[in-house]
Amino acid sequence: MPDRVVDSYRDAVAGLRRGDAVMLGGFGAAGVPLGLIAAGLALGVRDLTVIANNAGFGGADLTSWIEAGMVSRVICSYPRTSPACVALWQQGRLAVEVLPQGTLVERMRCAGAGLGGAVSVGTVLAEGKESRVIDGREYVLELPLRADMALIRAHRADRFGNLTYRMTARNFAPMMATAAKLVAAECAELVEPGGIDPEHVVTPGIFVDRVVMQGSLAWRP
Amino acid sequence: MPDRVVDSYRDAVAGLRRGDAVMLGGFGAAGVPLGLIAAGLALGVRDLTVIANNAGFGGADLTSWIEAGMVSRVICSYPRTSPACVALWQQGRLAVEVLPQGTLVERMRCAGAGLGGAVSVGTVLAEGKESRVIDGREYVLELPLRADMALIRAHRADRFGNLTYRMTARNFAPMMATAAKLVAAECAELVEPGGIDPEHVVTPGIFVDRVVMQGSLAWRP
Amino acid sequence: MAPLTREQMAARVARALPHGAFVNLGIGMPSLVARHIAPAQDVTLHSENGLLLFGGPPPAGMADTDLVDAGKNPVTILPGGSYFDSSLSFSMMRGGHLDVAVLGGFEVSAGGDLSNWWTGAADDPQGVGGAMDLASGARQIWVLMEHRTRDGRPKIVERCAYPLTARGVVTRIFTDLAVIAVRREGLVVEEMVGGWIWTACRPGPGRA
Amino acid sequence: MAPLTREQMAARVARALPHGAFVNLGIGMPSLVARHIAPAQDVTLHSENGLLLFGGPPPAGMADTDLVDAGKNPVTILPGGSYFDSSLSFSMMRGGHLDVAVLGGFEVSAGGDLSNWWTGAADDPQGVGGAMDLASGARQIWVLMEHRTRDGRPKIVERCAYPLTARGVVTRIFTDLAVIAVRREGLVVEEMVGGWIWTACRPGPGRA
Numbered sequence: 077m078p079d080r081v082v083d084s085y086r087d088a089v090a091g092l093r094r095g096d097a098v099m100l101g102g103f104g105a106a107g108v109p110l111g112l113i114a115a116g117l118a119l120g121v122r123d124l125t126v127i128a129n130n131a132g133f134g135g136a137d138l139t140s141w142i143e144a145g146m147v148s149r150v151i152c153s154y155p156r157t158s159p160a161c162v163a164l165w166q167q168g169r170l171a172v173e174v175l176p177q178g179t180l181v182e183r184m185r186c187a188g189a190g191l192g193g194a195v196s197v198g199t200v201l202a203e204g205k206e207s208r209v210i211d212g213r214e215y216v217l218e219l220p221l222r223a224d225m226a227l228i229r230a231h232r233a234d235r236f237g238n239l240t241y242r243m244t245a246r247n248f249a250p251m252m253a254t255a256a257k258l259v260a261a262e263c264a265e266l267v268e269p270g271g272i273d274p275e276h277v278v279t280p281g282i283f284v285d286r287v288v289m290q291g292s293l294a295w296r297p
Numbered sequence: 298m299p300d301r302v303v304d305s306y307r308d309a310v311a312g313l314r315r316g317d318a319v320m321l322g323g324f325g326a327a328g329v330p331l332g333l334i335a336a337g338l339a340l341g342v343r344d345l346t347v348i349a350n351n352a353g354f355g356g357a358d359l360t361s362w363i364e365a366g367m368v369s370r371v372i373c374s375y376p377r378t379s380p381a382c383v384a385l386w387q388q389g390r391l392a393v394e395v396l397p398q399g400t401l402v403e404r405m406r407c408a409g410a411g412l413g414g415a416v417s418v419g420t421v422l423a424e425g426k427e428s429r430v431i432d433g434r435e436y437v438l439e440l441p442l443r444a445d446m447a448l449i450r451a452h453r454a455d456r457f458g459n460l461t462y463r464m465t466a467r468n469f470a471p472m473m474a475t476a477a478k479l480v481a482a483e484c485a486e487l488v489e490p491g492g493i494d495p496e497h498v499v500t501p502g503i504f505v506d507r508v509v510m511q512g513s514l515a516w517r518p
Numbered sequence: 519m520a521p522l523t524r525e526q527m528a529a530r531v532a533r534a535l536p537h538g539a540f541v542n543l544g545i546g547m548p549s550l551v552a553r554h555i556a557p558a559q560d561v562t563l564h565s566e567n568g569l570l571l572f573g574g575p576p577p578a579g580m581a582d583t584d585l586v587d588a589g590k591n592p593v594t595i596l597p598g599g600s601y602f603d604s605s606l607s608f609s610m611m612r613g614g615h616l617d618v619a620v621l622g623g624f625e626v627s628a629g630g631d632l633s634n635w636w637t638g639a640a641d642d643p644q645g646v647g648g649a650m651d652l653a654s655g656a657r658q659i660w661v662l663m664e665h666r667t668r669d670g671r672p673k674i675v676e677r678c679a680y681p682l683t684a685r686g687v688v689t690r691i692f693t694d695l696a697v698i699a700v701r702r703e704g705l706v707v708e709e710m711v712g713g714w715i716w717t718a719c720r721p722g723p724g725r726a
Numbered sequence: 727m728a729p730l731t732r733e734q735m736a737a738r739v740a741r742a743l744p745h746g747a748f749v750n751l752g753i754g755m756p757s758l759v760a761r762h763i764a765p766a767q768d769v770t771l772h773s774e775n776g777l778l779l780f781g782g783p784p785p786a787g788m789a790d791t792d793l794v795d796a797g798k799n800p801v802t803i804l805p806g807g808s809y810f811d812s813s814l815s816f817s818m819m820r821g822g823h824l825d826v827a828v829l830g831g832f833e834v835s836a837g838g839d840l841s842n843w844w845t846g847a848a849d850d851p852q853g854v855g856g857a858m859d860l861a862s863g864a865r866q867i868w869v870l871m872e873h874r875t876r877d878g879r880p881k882i883v884e885r886c887a888y889p890l891t892a893r894g895v896v897t898r899i900f901t902d903l904a905v906i907a908v909r910r911e912g913l914v915v916e917e918m919v920g921g922w923i924w925t926a927c928r929p930g931p932g933r934a
Binding site: 299406408409410411412455456457459475489490491493495496498501502503504 | 538540560562564570571595596597598599600601602606608609610611612613614615616655
């Protein structure tokens with residue numbers, strides 16, 4: 077059984093490159109992987125496409141990457157909460173693509189599940205996409221949404237990469253973990269294999285490449 | 298909070314009608330809802346379409362319905378294990394539609410998730426279905442698979458209908474619970490709401506209509 | 519009689535919820551409905567960030583940033599509640615498993631079209647969240663909004679001027695002046711606040 | 727030298743599995759591979775009925791009908807193992823998360839086509855299970871089968887006569903006589919059992 081634990085946030089985000097697509101877990105403040113985001117900020121990589129539900133709220137979340145000029149494109153359902161995101165977008169310096177939240181997560185699942193797409197309920201935001209009527213209802217073809225890296229926050233992790241989450245911090249993380257080439261999870265508790273009841277695993281270790289314990293502060297420059 | 302508990306297997310399957318489509322949980326013997334199947338057998342409803350992974354193995358599982366002449370069509374991934382199914386099919390008295398197991402569960406999920414379909418990996422069994430090439434790979438359009446009733450076996454249930462499962466008895470049940478108009482679950486343990494940690498709920502009560510405790514033998518004729 | 523207050527409007531919606539219903543309350547005014555639902559109604563609240571069967575805010579100082587509703591407000595989970603991921607949550611919404619979604623509105627048309635997600639102004643960032651998924655997926659869509667804009671124009675209109683959230687989905691409108699059903703044959707006033715007459719609140723033509 | 731026994735064939739496959747790989751073993755002969763994998767290989771076994779990281783059968787009398795592999799054989803779960811539903815299990819398979827699937831075969835073609843699910847006879851019931859999902863979704867497909875049919879015809883053929891499971895997916899073939907890689911340029915014999923020569927086991931034309 078492979079050991080997924082890395083010693084530092086820096087190691088957890090190693091390999092993040094200019095132009096990458098990155099998924100960031102979180103809804104509101106719940107589940108935002110602050111340690112991994114800070115490590116990414118220290119890398120200072122540019123031209124990132126970031127896929128997340130919100131564009132951040134200011135401070136140490138995705139907003140910090142946007143303010144640092146690391147992000148060229150945001151794909152999210154609700155950018156309005158991030159003043160930096162809104163300002164840069166209004167200045168034409170940041171592309172923002174808004175998707176219905178259900179479409180956002182469904183497209184991640186398509187990528188993770190090896191589907192070519194989902195035939196999804198037509199919405200106003202899908203106008204221009206290929207559409208068709210099935211059983212009298214209009215649908216559109218939504219394509220998979222993949223990422224080079226997913227950064228997520230778990231609650232308990234074991235060395236194999238099995239994850240559980242805490243309350244509503246779960247949100248997008250389980251789907252993001254299936255949709256990215258490299259998945260790094262920060263966790264509040266790290267246990268040996270067997271420390272999570274196999275019935276309670278939410279994200280099986282097959283989807284997780286790196287686990288870092290919160291408080292592993294070696295990423296600091 | 299609605300109370301989903303019914304007093305007997307008979308109550309749990311009440312309303313099953315001629316011509317209905319019924320999903321039955323289980324893979325091998327794991328997760329087969331034997332009590333609910335027996336109650337259905339007592340009803341003796343005919344012309345059922347049954348959707349399940351296997352067509353049974355003989356004895357008290359789906360095979361008992363087939364032997365009783367209740368089933369006109371089976372949609373499954375592996376009918377060969379059921380001698381009754383094979384014999385009736387060879388006599389032209391039972392229609393059998395075989396789907397790849399992954400297609401079977403994906404089509405259930407489409408129904409439960411309100412999708413018009415899934416753009417799924419093309420397989421030999423999908424020949425004749427609408428196909429298309431996306432990113433150089435051939436896919437086919439798979440449509441939702443719904444049922445009038447799903448009969449599943451859970452492990453622990455609460456009165457609200459939250460369910461957990463036991464080991465590999467989980468298999469198709471969580472998806473079937475989303476895809477049927479009426480979902481009845483038999484369980485080995487029944488607890489008050491709160492008796493299942495909200496982090497450990499696998500099937501939330503919103504998907505479950507009836508819960509019956511195993512050993513509720515009032516269904517016997 | 520004065521128009522209903524926001525709390526009165528919320529209470530009116532709460533009273534209308536069917537017994538045992540699974541309900542999603544949108545952010546803004548719809549979230550006020552929660553505190554007016556009677557326990558005997560057996561209503562179960564859903565929040566799209568992955569939460570079923572929750573209650574109001576926790577006591578002061580007990581808020582947990584990991585336990586919030588879709589409006590990012592701290593809430594409490596009730597016995598029988600559950601957490602799940604966004605995928606399963608949107609299956610509940612898009613798959614028709616919710617009985618009622620109560621949403622805010624910029625405008626509702628006589629045909630049940632809803633605008634509530636974006637002004638359409640080029641410099642106004644879009645922000646859709648789960649609004650379209652809810653509006654397209656819940657069995658009934660109720661809109662809770664003021665009857666008129668701040669400058670007195672009707673928000674129930676012949677045709678929405680703002681970009682649509684979803685077409686022909688609204689089944690009931692709850693305002694500070696009236697409760698209105700959207701039926702195939704048109705708008706039907708179910709209740710009016712005493713002293714107001716329909717001519718004062720009938721649909722306007724919408725913005726130019 | 728005699729052809730390899732079934733256990734020897736299974737051991738040969740086990741030895742070839744990459745360190746740390748996630749592997750699904752098909753029913754039949756491929757399931758024999760499990761007992762030959764060395765702990766130091768850090769291989770994780772997946773079973774499509776919703777199980778990751780499991781080991782061999784439990785001690786006599788300890789079998790649990792709720793804990794079985796895809797072949798319905800009782801197994802044991804190892805520390806770090808997990809249970810999940812069929813949907814997530816097939817996401818693992820179809821989404822390219824498995825490194826290797828070891829499958830049985832009726833026939834494999836020189837182009838890597840696989841037939842292993844149905845004879846095609848009108849009175850033979852089809853039984854596909856997860857074979858097509860695995861064959862289409864795992865990163866590498868290895869086939870473990872006898873080199874020849876019982877009546878001596880080659881099972882590695884120019885063109886499969888049995889209905890296909892998937893086209894052009896097989897990357898390696900392990901038989902009782904040889905280990906053969908399926909490459910773009912054709913079949914490449916990587917190993918032969920001593921005393922056998924390739925002309926004795928080259929692909930046949932397939933059934934008429």
